[in-house]
Amino acid sequence: MTTKQKDTIDRFLKGGMSRREMIERLGRMGIGAAAGAYILNQGMTEALAQEFNWKAHEGKTINLLLNKHPYADAMIANLENFKSLTGMNVTYDVFPEDVYFDKVAAALSSRSSQYDAFMTGAYQVWQYGPAGWVEDLNEYIQDSDQTAPNYAWDDMLEGIRKSTAWSGVPGAELGGEDSKQWALPWGFELNSISYNRRIFDQLKVEPAKDLPELVELAKKITDSDAGVYGIGVRGSRSWATIHPGYLSAFANYGAKDLTVQDGMLKAAMNSPEAKEMTALWVKMIQESGPKNWATYTWYQVGTDLGAGASAMIYDADILGYFMNGGDNKEAGNLAYSAFTPKPGAEAPTPNVWIWSLAMSTFGGQKDATWYFMQWASGTDHALFGARKMDFVNPVRQSVWKDEEFRSRIAKSYPGYIEQFEASSPGSKIYFTPQPLFQTVTTDWAAALQKMVANEIPVDEGLDELAGNIDRQLKAAGLG
Amino acid sequence: MDRSNPVTKILRGLALLAIGLFFLFPLFWVALMSFQTNEQILRIPPSIVFEPTLSNYWALISGRLVSTAGVLEIKFMGNLWNSVFLSTTSVALALILGVPAAYAFARFRFRLSEDIAFTLLSFRFAPPLLVLLPLSLYFQDIGLTDTYVGLIWVYQLIALPLILWIVRGYFEDISPDIEHAYRIDGHSWWKTFTKIALPLARPGIAAAALLSFIFCWNNFIFALILASAGKQPVTVGALAFVTASGIQYGQIAAAVILSILPTLLLALYAQRYLVEGLSLGAVKG
Numbered sequence: 001m002t003t004k005q006k007d008t009i010d011r012f013l014k015g016g017m018s019r020r021e022m023i024e025r026l027g028r029m030g031i032g033a034a035a036g037a038y039i040l041n042q043g044m045t046e047a048l049a050q051e052f053n054w055k056a057h058e059g060k061t062i063n064l065l066l067n068k069h070p071y072a073d074a075m076i077a078n079l080e081n082f083k084s085l086t087g088m089n090v091t092y093d094v095f096p097e098d099v100y101f102d103k104v105a106a107a108l109s110s111r112s113s114q115y116d117a118f119m120t121g122a123y124q125v126w127q128y129g130p131a132g133w134v135e136d137l138n139e140y141i142q143d144s145d146q147t148a149p150n151y152a153w154d155d156m157l158e159g160i161r162k163s164t165a166w167s168g169v170p171g172a173e174l175g176g177e178d179s180k181q182w183a184l185p186w187g188f189e190l191n192s193i194s195y196n197r198r199i200f201d202q203l204k205v206e207p208a209k210d211l212p213e214l215v216e217l218a219k220k221i222t223d224s225d226a227g228v229y230g231i232g233v234r235g236s237r238s239w240a241t242i243h244p245g246y247l248s249a250f251a252n253y254g255a256k257d258l259t260v261q262d263g264m265l266k267a268a269m270n271s272p273e274a275k276e277m278t279a280l281w282v283k284m285i286q287e288s289g290p291k292n293w294a295t296y297t298w299y300q301v302g303t304d305l306g307a308g309a310s311a312m313i314y315d316a317d318i319l320g321y322f323m324n325g326g327d328n329k330e331a332g333n334l335a336y337s338a339f340t341p342k343p344g345a346e347a348p349t350p351n352v353w354i355w356s357l358a359m360s361t362f363g364g365q366k367d368a369t370w371y372f373m374q375w376a377s378g379t380d381h382a383l384f385g386a387r388k389m390d391f392v393n394p395v396r397q398s399v400w401k402d403e404e405f406r407s408r409i410a411k412s413y414p415g416y417i418e419q420f421e422a423s424s425p426g427s428k429i430y431f432t433p434q435p436l437f438q439t440v441t442t443d444w445a446a447a448l449q450k451m452v453a454n455e456i457p458v459d460e461g462l463d464e465l466a467g468n469i470d471r472q473l474k475a476a477g478l479g
Numbered sequence: 480m481d482r483s484n485p486v487t488k489i490l491r492g493l494a495l496l497a498i499g500l501f502f503l504f505p506l507f508w509v510a511l512m513s514f515q516t517n518e519q520i521l522r523i524p525p526s527i528v529f530e531p532t533l534s535n536y537w538a539l540i541s542g543r544l545v546s547t548a549g550v551l552e553i554k555f556m557g558n559l560w561n562s563v564f565l566s567t568t569s570v571a572l573a574l575i576l577g578v579p580a581a582y583a584f585a586r587f588r589f590r591l592s593e594d595i596a597f598t599l600l601s602f603r604f605a606p607p608l609l610v611l612l613p614l615s616l617y618f619q620d621i622g623l624t625d626t627y628v629g630l631i632w633v634y635q636l637i638a639l640p641l642i643l644w645i646v647r648g649y650f651e652d653i654s655p656d657i658e659h660a661y662r663i664d665g666h667s668w669w670k671t672f673t674k675i676a677l678p679l680a681r682p683g684i685a686a687a688a689l690l691s692f693i694f695c696w697n698n699f700i701f702a703l704i705l706a707s708a709g710k711q712p713v714t715v716g717a718l719a720f721v722t723a724s725g726i727q728y729g730q731i732a733a734a735v736i737l738s739i740l741p742t743l744l745l746a747l748y749a750q751r752y753l754v755e756g757l758s759l760g761a762v763k764g
Contacts, residue, residue, distance in 0.1 A: 069723050093708040096718035106704045110615040114624065114707070227523070299726050306725065307521035322724040327517050390724065 052148040057368035058087030065107065065118035066092050067100040071187045071355050072119065074389035075376055082375050088368060108133040108360065116363035117373055122164045122354040125182035126433045130168040135359040136180035140370045151374055155396045159428035160185045164356050170434040170478050171260035183356035184377040185395040190350035190427040191248040192419050194305060194320020195312035198333040199226055207337035211249055211280050218288035221311045230288030232301040232310040237449060239441035240297060245314030246281060247351040249341035251430040253277040257440070258432040265434060265479045267466035269444065277341070279458045282451045294449050306330055314339065316353065317420065318392055321413055336415045338422035349426040393420065436476055440469055512732035520728045535733035555734055557709065558716025563741060565712060566695040569631050570688050573638035578684060581643050582676055585650035599643055602636045610636070611704045618705060625707045633701050638691040645690070649683030650676060685752035689745060696742055713738040
């Protein structure tokens with residue numbers, strides 16, 4: 001960075017000029033928008049360094065385990081700034097998502113010291129935390145010697161922050177009393193409707209307002225001559241089938257997966273609300289879902305929307321975001337809608353998936369690792385990723401208020417911000433945290449498959465599932 | 480049935496065509512996909528008429544993949560090299576260890592010989608993950624985690640039992656009288672082994688080596704658990720095209736074609752040995 005460029009950046013950071021003015025000045029110096037963003041981030045990095053001793057672990061190298069994901073790509077693209085800020089080196093292993101959690105589980109269960117920090121989902125830490133495989137990050141966040149004064153922990157969206165904290169007591173509220181912060185939220189997705197505006201315009205229909213209306217709309221589209229099926233949702237025999245649209249609608253109907261009675265867990269997925277919602281869900285898939293629904297995962301649901309094979313999806317908002325770009329046939333045609341499934345309910349209640357950063361208990365340099373984690377989850381990197389990369393959805397409120405980010409999204413993803421703002425207040429993890437999460441949700445997905453295949457009626461299927469889950473909870477000493 | 484009857488000939492031809500189509504169509508379709516863009520592949524309905532592109536192969540070879548998330552680095556050629564290196568060296572080591580062992584088990588009766596041979600075979604019974612988790616603890620202690628040496632050692636769990644048991648059966652089928660006659664001429668045991676037994680068993684050894692190579696090549700879990708991203712084989716590397724922001728079907732298809740090429744070429748080259756070796760080794764008496 002030249003002295004002139006540095007002066008311009010410094011003046012902007014001190015509030016001496018507007019962003020537009022800074023970009024114009026950098027432009028006159030021959031610096032384009034992307035390079036300008038990188039230099040600005042470098043300037044912000046230097047400003048950070050003045051307030052906190054970022055060089056405390058200079059010369060150390062930390063090793064990361066990452067999932068191949070746009071969040072990891074955004075971090076890698078900005079990594080040089082971290083290196084110059086701290087004098088530390090960062091190496092990383094990137095594994096595809098299909099095998100990622102096997103790799104994490106193998107590394108942690110074998111107490112491997114190979115990785116200092118890794119990406120994880122919030123559900124996974126319900127296993128890793130109580131097993132002693134990851135560190136409680138509260139002690140770092142609260143330590144002013146270890147954490148930069150502008151880290152702004154409270155800037156993270158409250159529901160998301162709490163969703164990554166848990167006491168380890170089965171059934172205890174996430175983020176409740178005695179919670180340990182097992183991971184730092186990094187980026188997240190909530191579940192709402194993404195739809196194909198072209199097809200909707202062609203058929204002269206509007207997004208549905210609630211689940212009964214969605215069932216009708218999806219059937220209308222499937223029965224039309226548009227040559228597409230109505231709605232894409234996941235259906236494989238996996239926890240991933242339950243957590244997106246299904247659990248979001250389930251929670252909106254006031255149903256719960258488990259209840260806690262005298263400290264013991266009891267299956268509650270056969271409540272009247274659950275049965276009402278599940279009956280609609282099953283009908284929707286039977287009438288208007290994909291033909292091979294029972295094999296559908298994130299990939300098939302997204303691919304069909306992007307290729308124009310489905311008219312809408314009830315899944316992660318960022319899945320609709322990704323499908324609106326790249327070489328997808330329907331890129332530019334997709335739109336977004338917040339969704340309140342229960343007729344008369346006040347607001348959406350989307351369940352969320354949170355990609356987070358966790359610190360391995362077995363790593364040999366925890367303080368240095370914390371320096372990386374606070375930088376990667378800090379405001380400056382979040383801004384860089386949100387403005388220039390696909391680090392979406394950001395977990396920080398300040399990023400959602402950032403004009404540059406908002407205008408980028410508003411321009412290329414119309415309706416996305418409105419969808420997010422309507423959905424976000426009610427978004428959190430709606431599962432009851434407990435160690436049998438994988439088993440419970442896999443059995444749940446298997447039960448849904450049987451109901452959709454008409455092997456068992458919905459009422460009977462949910463009663464049978466609840467009985468089965470209760471037996472497993474009892475066997476594990478949880479029920 | 481009269482084989483020269485033209486109707487029979489036509490029926491046979493049609494039956495062969497149907498069988499050929501049934502088995503080769505998936506491969507043919509993957510080959511076509513490898514020359515198409517994602518948009519062409521995902522057309523509804525699918526079509527075999529398209530403008531071919533080499534961009535998928537170029538992305539793999541150049542290591543740069545253009546996707547919705549921007550330009551991503553792809554280390555597929557590194558994965559391919561890892562597969563070649565790991566499979567070749569593992570099979571070579573297994574041959575060096577396994578062929579003399581197979582000969583010993585076939586020709587000599589010694590204490591616990593059957594127990595040892597069965598123990599080696601039992602490596603094939605255990606679910607890999609059951610073996611791998613404790614093994615990864617030991618590997619950490621002795622510094623073999625994330626090393627090629629460690630991986631080649633673990634790959635012996637695949638290659639060694641196969642080679643040992645196939646080649647042993649083969650040695651047992653060769654009459655020992657020829658070897659005895661050679662020994663009576665004053666030659667050493669080692670010379671008998673190298674000059675008589677090995678050449679006679681060559682088709683069986685080639686078949687066992689080829690099968691071991693294919694099993695090693697297709698292995699997925701060993702390197703995934705025991706090594707870092709830089710030492711992963713194609714079986715893991717090909718999954719890199721399945722990303723949160725979309726599946727790169729064209730690149731996956733190109734990766735499939737590139738990754739089956741080495742085994743396909745090897746199998747074509749060794750086809751004669753393979754058929755001869757497997758059939759001879761399978762017949763006793």
